[in-house]
Each structure stands twice: as C-alpha cells, then as structure tokens.
Amino acid sequence: xxxxxxxxxxxxxxxxxxxxxxxxxxxxxxxxxxxxxxxxxxxxxxxxxxxxxxxxxxxxxxxxxxxxxxxxxxxxxxxxxxxxxxxxxxxxxxxxxxxxxxxxxxxxxxxxxxxxxxxxxxxxxxxxxxxxxxxxxxxxxxxxxxxxxxxxxxxxxxxxxxxxxxxxxxxxxxxxxxxxxxxxxxxxxxxxxxxxxxxxxxxxxxxxxxxxxxxxxxxxxxxxxxxxxxxxxxxxxxxxxxxxxxxxxxxxxxxxxxxxxxxxxxxxxxxxxxxxxxxxxxxxxxxxxxxxxxxxxxxxxxxxxxxxxxxxxxxxxxxxxxxxxxxxxxxxxxxxxxxxxxxxxxxxxxxxxxxxxxxxxxxxxxxxxxxxxxxxxxxxxxxxxxxxxxxxxxxxxxxxxxxxxxxxxxxxxxxxxxxxxxxxxxxxxxx
Amino acid sequence: xxxxxxxxxxxxxxxxxxxxxxxxxxxxxxxxxxxxxxxxxxxxxxxxxxxxxxxxxxxxxxxxxxxxxxxxxxxxxxxxxxxxxxxxxxxxxxxxxxxxxxxxxxxxxxxxxxxxxxxxxxxxxxxxxxxxxxxxxxxxxxxxxxxxxxxxxxxxxxxxxxxxxxxxxxxxxxxxxxxxxxxxxxxxxxxxxxxxxxxxxxxxxxxxxxxxxxxxxxxxxxxxxxxxxxxxxxxxxxxxxxxxxxxxxxxxxxxxxxxxxxxxxxxxxxxxxxxxxxxxxxxxxxxxxxxxxxxxxxxxxxxxxxxxxxxxxxxxxxxxxxxxxxxxxxxxxxxxxxxxxxxxxxxxxxxxxxxxxxxxxxxxxxxxxxxxxxxxxxxxxxxxxxxxxxxxxxxxxxxxxxxxxxxxxxxxxxxxxxxxxxxxxxxxxxxxxxxxxxxxxxxxxxxxxxxxxxxxxxxxxxxxxxxxxxxxxxxxxxxxxxxxxxxxxxxxxxxxxxxxxxxxxxxxxxxxxxxxxxxxxxxxxxxxxxxxxxxxxxxxxxxxxxxxxxxxxxxxxxxxxx
Numbered sequence: 001x002x003x004x005x006x007x008x009x010x011x012x013x014x015x016x017x018x019x020x021x022x023x024x025x026x027x028x029x030x031x032x033x034x035x036x037x038x039x040x041x042x043x044x045x046x047x048x049x050x051x052x053x054x055x056x057x058x059x060x061x062x063x064x065x066x067x068x069x070x071x072x073x074x075x076x077x078x079x080x081x082x083x084x085x086x087x088x089x090x091x092x093x094x095x096x097x098x099x100x101x102x103x104x105x106x107x108x109x110x111x112x113x114x115x116x117x118x119x120x121x122x123x124x125x126x127x128x129x130x131x132x133x134x135x136x137x138x139x140x141x142x143x144x145x146x147x148x149x150x151x152x153x154x155x156x157x158x159x160x161x162x163x164x165x166x167x168x169x170x171x172x173x174x175x176x177x178x179x180x181x182x183x184x185x186x187x188x189x190x191x192x193x194x195x196x197x198x199x200x201x202x203x204x205x206x207x208x209x210x211x212x213x214x215x216x217x218x219x220x221x222x223x224x225x226x227x228x229x230x231x232x233x234x235x236x237x238x239x240x241x242x243x244x245x246x247x248x249x250x251x252x253x254x255x256x257x258x259x260x261x262x263x264x265x266x267x268x269x270x271x272x273x274x275x276x277x278x279x280x281x282x283x284x285x286x287x288x289x290x291x292x293x294x295x296x297x298x299x300x301x302x303x304x305x306x307x308x309x310x311x312x313x314x315x316x317x318x319x320x321x322x323x324x325x326x327x328x329x330x331x332x333x334x335x336x337x338x339x340x341x342x343x344x345x346x347x348x349x350x351x352x353x354x355x356x357x358x359x360x361x362x363x364x365x366x367x368x369x370x371x372x373x374x375x376x377x378x379x380x381x382x383x384x385x386x387x388x389x390x391x392x393x394x395x396x397x398x399x400x401x402x403x404x405x406x407x408x409x410x411x412x413x414x415x416x417x418x419x420x421x422x423x424x425x426x427x428x429x430x431x
Numbered sequence: 432x433x434x435x436x437x438x439x440x441x442x443x444x445x446x447x448x449x450x451x452x453x454x455x456x457x458x459x460x461x462x463x464x465x466x467x468x469x470x471x472x473x474x475x476x477x478x479x480x481x482x483x484x485x486x487x488x489x490x491x492x493x494x495x496x497x498x499x500x501x502x503x504x505x506x507x508x509x510x511x512x513x514x515x516x517x518x519x520x521x522x523x524x525x526x527x528x529x530x531x532x533x534x535x536x537x538x539x540x541x542x543x544x545x546x547x548x549x550x551x552x553x554x555x556x557x558x559x560x561x562x563x564x565x566x567x568x569x570x571x572x573x574x575x576x577x578x579x580x581x582x583x584x585x586x587x588x589x590x591x592x593x594x595x596x597x598x599x600x601x602x603x604x605x606x607x608x609x610x611x612x613x614x615x616x617x618x619x620x621x622x623x624x625x626x627x628x629x630x631x632x633x634x635x636x637x638x639x640x641x642x643x644x645x646x647x648x649x650x651x652x653x654x655x656x657x658x659x660x661x662x663x664x665x666x667x668x669x670x671x672x673x674x675x676x677x678x679x680x681x682x683x684x685x686x687x688x689x690x691x692x693x694x695x696x697x698x699x700x701x702x703x704x705x706x707x708x709x710x711x712x713x714x715x716x717x718x719x720x721x722x723x724x725x726x727x728x729x730x731x732x733x734x735x736x737x738x739x740x741x742x743x744x745x746x747x748x749x750x751x752x753x754x755x756x757x758x759x760x761x762x763x764x765x766x767x768x769x770x771x772x773x774x775x776x777x778x779x780x781x782x783x784x785x786x787x788x789x790x791x792x793x794x795x796x797x798x799x800x801x802x803x804x805x806x807x808x809x810x811x812x813x814x815x816x817x818x819x820x821x822x823x824x825x826x827x828x829x830x831x832x833x834x835x836x837x838x839x840x841x842x843x844x845x846x847x848x849x850x851x852x853x854x855x856x857x858x859x860x861x862x863x864x865x866x867x868x869x870x871x872x873x874x875x876x877x878x879x880x881x882x883x884x885x886x887x888x889x890x891x892x893x894x895x896x897x898x899x900x901x902x903x904x905x906x907x908x909x910x911x912x913x914x915x916x917x918x919x920x921x922x923x924x925x926x927x928x929x930x931x932x933x934x935x936x937x938x939x940x941x942x943x944x945x946x947x948x949x950x951x952x953x954x955x956x957x958x959x960x961x962x963x964x965x966x967x968x969x970x971x972x973x974x975x976x977x978x979x980x981x982x983x984x985x986x987x988x989x990x991x992x993x
Contacts, residue, residue: 222756222757222760223717224714224715224717225713225715225716225717226714228714230714230715230717230760231715232759232761232763233759234756234759234760234765234766236769364765364766368767368768370765370767371765371767
C-alpha cells in the first residue's frame with residue numbers, strides 16, 4: 001500500500017541503525033494537513049449567509065447589519081460625534097488607528113474589549129438552533145449534545161452552538177472568512193502540520209493499536225498547478241516542547257478513533273489564538289481510498305483565549321468586518337462553556353472540534369535522515385524552552401493594545417475626542 | 432544644475448566610432464602583425480555568455496535583470512544559429528537599459544572603488560588618464576582583445592562630456608562603461624583570420640579569435656587575462672602554448688559552466704520557456720517543478736561527465752542524480768535532506784534509467800495533456816543521434832491519436848499508422864518513445880492508461896528491448912550516440928554545422944573519443960587540439976585588406992562562415 005512501510009527485514013535493520021532509540025511500528029502512514037477549520041455545519045442550501053436549519057435568521061447581524069452610529073449614540077456619544085467617529089473621512093479611522101473609538105462604548109466610556117461586561121449583550125447574536133453538528137462525543141454521553149450528519153448521537157460541540165451563526169465561522173465548508181483567512185496563511189507557507197499514524201498490526205485499516213500524532217513541520221506547503229496543496233511532498237517534523245498532539249487509537253475499516261481521551265494535548269490552531277489546548281482530547285479520522293485523511297480532532301478548549309484572540313486582532317476592525325459586537329462573543333462563549341477542569345469549578349473550557357483534511361505526504365525525522373518510523377513523541381528533541389515572562393495583560397499583541405491599534409512607540413492619535421487608553425497603560429499593558 | 436546627457440546619443444556615437452559590426456577596427460597587437468585580416472564570422476553572444484562576462488568583470492553581486500533577445504536554432508544548435516543573428520531595435524533598447532543598470536551598479540559610490548583602478552584627481556571633473564585606464568581594463572574583457580586607440584579615445588571623449596555635464600567624474604565613467612556594454616564588439620563575437628605565416632596563401636584564425644573559441648567552448652565565458660596574454664604573445668599558434676592553455680582550461684572548475692552551456696544548447700532546453708501542462712492531468716506540474724527539472728538534468732550531466740569523468744553513454748543508463756523537494760514529489764519519493772538539493776539514486780523498481788527518464792526529457796517532449804512516444808522518439812533521434820525527423824505532412828489526420836480517453840497510446844498510434852505516409856516515419860521514431868510509456872506526460876511512473884496495462888516493448892532495426900532500462904542499453908550500445916556528441920561539440924565550438932567535408936574528421940574523432948573511454952572533458956580537449964577546430968574557411972567574396980589604423984576588415988557575405 002502506498003506510503004505504508006511494511007516491516008521487512010531490510011527496512012527494520014536499516015531503521016534500527018539510523019535511530020535505535022525510536023520504536024518502530026509495523027506500519028506507518030503519513031499526511032500533511034492541507035485544510036482545517038472548526039467543524040461547523042452550514043444549514044442553508046444556498047449562499048453563504050442565508051437562513052438555514054442551523055441559523056433560521058441567517059448569519060447573525062446580516063439583516064440588518066449593526067448600525068454603529070446608533071450603538072455609539074446609545075453608549076453616550078452625541079449623534080454628531082457618532083457620525084463623525086464613523087465617517088470614513090475622519091482621519092482617526094486611518095488604517096493605523098482603525099475605528100479605535102468604538103472601543104470606548106462601555107459603561108462610563110470603558111473599553112468594551114477588555115471590559116466586555118461593561119456593555120450589554122445585544123440580543124442579536126443568536127446561537128445555533130439546529131440539532132445536527134459535526135464533531136466527537138467527548139463525554140461518552142449519547143443523550144447530550146448534537147447528532148452527527150451520520151446519525152451518531154452525543155456529539156459535543158458547544159463552540160459551534162455558541163459561535164456557529166457568526167459570520168466569521170458560518171459558511172459552507174472552506175468558505176467562512178475565518179477558515180479562509182487562517183488556511184490561506186497556512187497554505188501560503190506560514191506554518192505546516194503533519195499527521196503520522198502507525199500501528200502494530202498487519203492491516204493498517206483494522207488495527208487495535210494505533211498511535212496518531214500531529215506535529216509541526218518547518219517545511220512549507222507547496223501548491224500545485226491547480227492552486228491546491230500538492231501531494232507527496234516531504235516534510236520534516238519540528239520537535240516542539242508544547243505543540244504536539246499524540247493520541248491512542250484503533251482503526252476499523254479505515255476509521256481511526258481514540259481508544260482513550262488524552263488529558264491534555266496542544267497543537268497549532270487556525271485562529272488568532274495560535275496555540276490550541278484540548279483537554280480530554282479525542283480523534284475520529286477516516287483513511288480514504290484516494291490516500292487522503294479526513295476527520296476530527298476534538299476536546300475541550302479554553303474559551304477565553306478565543307475571545308482575546310479576536311480582540312487582539314483589532315477589535316474595531318473585527319466588529320466592522322464580521323458583523324459582531326465582540327462582547328456578544330464573550331457572553332456566548334461564557335454561556336455555552338461546558339467543561340470545568342476542576343470538578344465543580346468554573347467552566348473555563350468549551351467543547352470543540354476541528355475538521356481536518358490531510359493529503360499523502362512523506363514525513364521525515366527532524367534531521368531529515370529517514371522517514372518517521374512511528375507516531376511517537378518528539379518533545380525530547382525540542383529545543384529547551386526559555387521561560388516566558390508572563391505578560392502584564394493578555395490584551396497586547398503586535399501593535400494592538402486593549403484591542404485597538406496604537407501608533408509607533410505606543411502613541412494613539414484620537415480626534416476629535418481624545419479617546420485613548422491612558423499613557424501609563426499603553427506603556428505597562430495594564431489598566 | 433546637472434545637465435542631462437543623452438545616453439542613447441552617446442552610445443550611438445560610440446558605436447559609430449567603432450564602425451559597427453563588420454567594420455570593426457581591429458587591434459594590432461601580438462607577435463606577428465598580419466598583412467591582411469578577414470572576418471570569417473560574427474556570432475551574437477548568448478545570455479549565459481553575457482552574464483558570465485559581467486560576473487567575471489565585476490563579480491556575482493551585479494544583478495542582471497533583463498529579457499534577452501531570443502536565440503535561433505540552426506543545424507541542431509543555438510551556437511550555429513548565433514552566427515545568423517542580429518539585434519532588433521527593441522532588443523537593443525533592452526541591452527541599452529541593461530547596460531545602464533550595470534553601469535549604475537558598478538559605479539555605485541558604495542562599491543566603485545573596487546571596480547575603478549584609479550582615483551580621479553577631482554571627482555567633479557573628467558580625468559582622462561583614469562578613464563583611459565578603466566576603459567582599457569574592462570574594454571579588453573568585453574571585446575576579448577585590447578581596444579584600439581580610437582576605441583579608447585571615443586570612450587574617453589564620452590566620459591569627458593558626461594563628467595562636464597554632470598560635474599561628476601563617475602557620471603562620465605558610467606557613460607563610457609555603458610558605451611562599452613552596448614558596443615557590437617561586445618555583443619557579437621567577431622571572428623577574424625589572418626594570413627598564416629607557415630602556409631602562404633592560407634589563413635589562420637588570429638590569436639584572440641582562437642582564445643575566444645577555446646574559452647567559450649570550455650567555460651562559456653570570454654577569455655581570461657591569461658588566455659588573452661597567450662593570444663597576444665602568439666603562444667596559441669604553437670602546439671605547446673595551445674596545449675598548455677587547454678590543460679589549464681580543462682583543469683578549471685569552470686569547465687562545469689562550459690558543459691552546462693553546451694548541454695543546454697544540445698538538449699534544446701529553450702523548450703522550457705514554453706512548457707505548459709494541463710493542471711487537470713498533471714496537477715503536480717508548476718514552474719518550480721520545471722525549473723527544478725532543468726537543474727536536475729544539468730546537475731546530473733555535470734556530475735557524471737565533468738566531476739566524475741564517467742563514460743558519456745552512462746547518461747542513458749545511470750540512475751545517479753540529484754533531486755529537491757519539488758522533484759521528490761513528482762518522483763513520489765521522500766526527500767531525505769534538509770538542504771536544497773541532495774544526491775539521489777533511483778532504485779531498480781523505479782524503472783528509470785538515465786536522463787531520458789528524468790522529468791526534463793519526459794515532460795518537455797510530451798503534449799500538455801498527455802505523453803507522446805512520437806515526440807520522445809523524434810527527440811531521441813534528433814538530439815542524441817543527430818538524425819532529424821521530417822515535419823509531418825500538413826494534411827495529416829491526427830484525430831485517432833488525439834482520442835486520449837481510449838486504450839493506450841500504442842493502440843492509438845497503430846491506428847494512426849494505417850496512413851502509410853505517416854507510418855514510414857513513425858516506424859522509426861515511435862519505438863524508443865513507446866519504451867518510455869511507463870512515464871506520463873510529466874514523467875510520473877504509471878503502469879496503466881485508461882485502465883489498460885501499458886506495453887513498453889519496442890523493436891528497432893531488429894533489436895528488441897523493453898521499457899526504459901531496455902532503451903538505455905540499446906542507446907548505450909548504439910554507435911550513433913557518441914558520434915552525434917562529437918559532431919555537436921565540434922559544431923558548437925566552430926559555430927557552423929558539419930557537412931560532408933567533415934565526415935572523416937568526425938569519424939576519426941569519434942574513434943579517438945571511444946579510445947579514451949568516452950570521457951566528455953577528454954573529448955573537448957581532443958577537439959580543441961585539432962587543426963580543424965581553428966580551421967578557416969575563407970568566405971567566398973571576401974576581400975582581404977591590409978591592416979592599418981584603423982584597419983578595415985573584409986566583409987563576409989551572409990552565411991559565409993557556414
């Protein structure tokens with residue numbers, strides 16, 4: 001079978017010489033992820049924002065869109081001020097500063113991005129109301145959650161329920177703005193993820209002992225003549241002390257499913273929050289006849305980084321472009337969070353699944369000497385991690401402070417209102 | 432205020448001073464001043480020769496961003512077509528723009544001290560002595576001979592005007608350099624002959640022409656200082672002097688440049704300029720794959736023939752090559768290296784054998800959406816056996832071979848060959864190509880076409896073989912293969928196609944080539960040491976004139992050097 005390495009005497013001997021410390025599987029199959037996005041179902045039959053079984057009113061705030069002048073007036077600005085603040089001719093709406101004034105619409109002009117509860121929930125940010133969802137039964141309870149398109153009950157995906165009607169995530173597969181943005185980044189060479197599956201049995205399609213790992217690679221994806229990611233390229237594993245997800249699984253008729261939940265795994269996330277933590281993580285993949293791999297990685301992810309990620313992506317820009325009042329995202333994630341790492345504690349995590357499409361690829365050991373012999377941990381080969389200094393605030397990213405763009409050196413120019421974070425906060429990252 | 436000087440006007444003036452191609456005043460230096468000189472050929476330098484000259488003069492940092500004039504293939508080689516080429520007006524604009532760009536880079540204030548051999552007395556004024564030193568130094572590199580006093584004086588005058596107008600010595604020097612770079616004496620190799628003192632009534636190539644022939648054959652570059660010195664001293668007219676220079680050229684790593692240029696020409700790599708593949712059939716094809724394939728074949732050729740000095744015929748059978756990530760994907764093998772390129776040997780099960788089973792040959796000589804045994808077979812005969820195939824008749828019906836969704840190409844070709852007019856050529860051209868049918872139009876391994884198992888058996892002149900390995904053995908044993916290389920090397924070096932008068936020479940050289948183990952570097956040296964390599968065929972109608980300042984060179988009628 002293609003790219004299936006059988007344990008011949010020759011190969012075993014050569015691999016043993018090359019890397020005596022690594023376990024060797026009876027078979028190994030390898031892929032590179034060419035697309036991954038939150039596992040959401042678009043319930044409409046047409047378009048990208050139309051009403052559907054998932055979102056009967058269509059994509060949130062699509063009809064009508066948010067009247068930001070009205071929002072600002074309700075926040076205490078005069079209509080003249082609000083119109084000026086939203087006027088494209090207003091120089092403070094420059095590409096550098098965005099629409100920074102939109103931040104200060106909370107109670108007592110608080111910055112709503114870092115004080116989301118200072119602004120009321122709009123009531124227009126509706127959750128998914130359908131019963132069908134993609135994903136994985138994370139808690140083993142078939143009586144809760146959604147039903148999969150194939151009829152499997154107990155699918156846990158409250159991330160979809162909370163945000164599935166937001167323009168960022170709602171569209172047919174591969175067409176939502178979020179999926180396009182972060183996959184384009186990956187497909188244009190920003191980052192790469194490879195998948196390695198290996199087993200001890202004779203038949204990769206039916207093996208009770210499968211290990212599947214998801215790793216970073218330093219080698220870029222390459223597009224083919226049709227603009228798709230090209231098959232059969234070679235990628236090295238880049239050992240990472242943190243971003244590595246290895247699962248215990250089994251395969252039945254080509255379907256690889258977890259045999260146990262992994263307490264905690266980390267991997268690259270297709271979102272502004274680049275590192276995805278998954279608790280009680282599981283997989284559900286299918287090896288296709290054409291050599292591709294498709295399925296899900298699921299688990300409970302911390303929801304606060306999701307909100308912070310969008311705030312740090314320039315809150316006013318995200319709000320304007322994706323038809324959302326970001327505090328609504330905060331409220332929705334908080335409402336539908338369904339997992340507390342500490343029993344009885346705060347529900348800081350929300351059930352989630354990534355839909356993953358991977359194509360055949362060669363995956364090499366980190367030193368590129370040979371193809372990988374098995375899905376295993378490479379953390380021991382990762383460079384020593386330099387202890388990061390905890391940021392004073394999570395709301396600082398690149399040139400963004402508190403969700404708004406600051407100029408070079410932290411300067412914020414705001415006219416006509418001098419609505420800006422205090423200088424001390426810009427410098428310290430705290431308020 | 433800086434006065435703008437028309438660069439075009441100045442350059443044109445410089446060209447006028449030199450008289451243009453065919454009216455070139457020739458430097459009269461060397462041990463033996465000839466009584467008369469005859470121009471026997473002009474050959475436009477190729478893009479690689481231009482680039483190599485600039486690199487040799489000013490270093491690899493100089494960026495050469497330009498679209499060069501298209502070259503012309505004649506008698507199987509671009510090197511022969513170069514003798515027929517001129518420069519169009521739009522092409523001259525390109526060269527002129529490039530010359531200005533090079534001048535700007537060379538005389539950029541940050542680096543000019545490394546290029547200018549002197550300091551002007553006053554950087555705001557012209558300095559004739561410094562200009563003269565600069566022009567003489569680089570002019571000799573570009574013209575492949577020392578400049579005449581008139582040629583130098585024209586550039587000094589140009590620099591004077593430029594410096595005065597701009598109040599900047601280096602602005603004037605830029606104009607002088609630009610003028611040199613657009614001079615026909617640089618862009619064309621002017622080959623001249625002089626009376627042979629040892630053979631009255633006979634001509635011999637002058638020393639600088641000999642030096643250029645040697646240098647372009649071995650290094651694809653203009654003669655270096657040592658070779659020019661050997662030309663000036665007359666050493667190249669002696670066996671000892673010639674042998675010494677050939678040995679030096681052969682021993683240099685720059686032989687790789689020469690080999691690359693020769694095989695780019697012989698293997699018709701200009702086809703890469705127009706290569707196109709249907710992404711529906713060959714999604715893996717991309718410009719990166721095309722560029723990689725080209726480089727793979729060149730690396731293979733240079734490694735086998737120049738570095739390892741292997742038997743030329745190994746090109747058709749050796750599976751030693753180099754790959755990168757892009758090619759590894761097409762060949763569907765892992766790329767076990769963190770470097771850009773890595774050595775690789777195809778295993779036996781790959782069914783590959785030699786350069787004919789690399790992506791270059793397999794994809795260049797296929798259709799955009801399908802393989803083509805006919806194209807491949809035709810090119811094997813044309814490129815490696817020197818046996819061109821006639822063009823198909825204008826009214827030929829291709830419909831049966833274009834029905835790509837049925838059967839294999841073999842069955843389609845058999846149907847096509849029901850036309851006896853087609854069959855006569857296809858019987859010769861197709862069998863080698865059919866042996867390569869396990870590789871699709873991109874060069875990817877396959878065993879079936881439209882669900883039908885592909886038959887890769889072939890028979891040529893009663894010799895039966897199967898698949899690429901069988902074809903490799905057939906070619907390796909075919910006498911036409913080394914003989915064609917000898918013919919091409921000779922024609923490439925002298926810039927004209929061989930004819931019946933050369934047959935005995937080609938036969939002798941092929942025999943000697945075999946006696947030395949079919950080593951390519953040996954062949955180059957062997958040919959360069961023969962009198963035929965410098966043999967002068969005085970153009971009919973040429974009227975030798977005595978040299979004098981300025982000396983006029985007799986005009987050769989068009990194509991006379993053929």
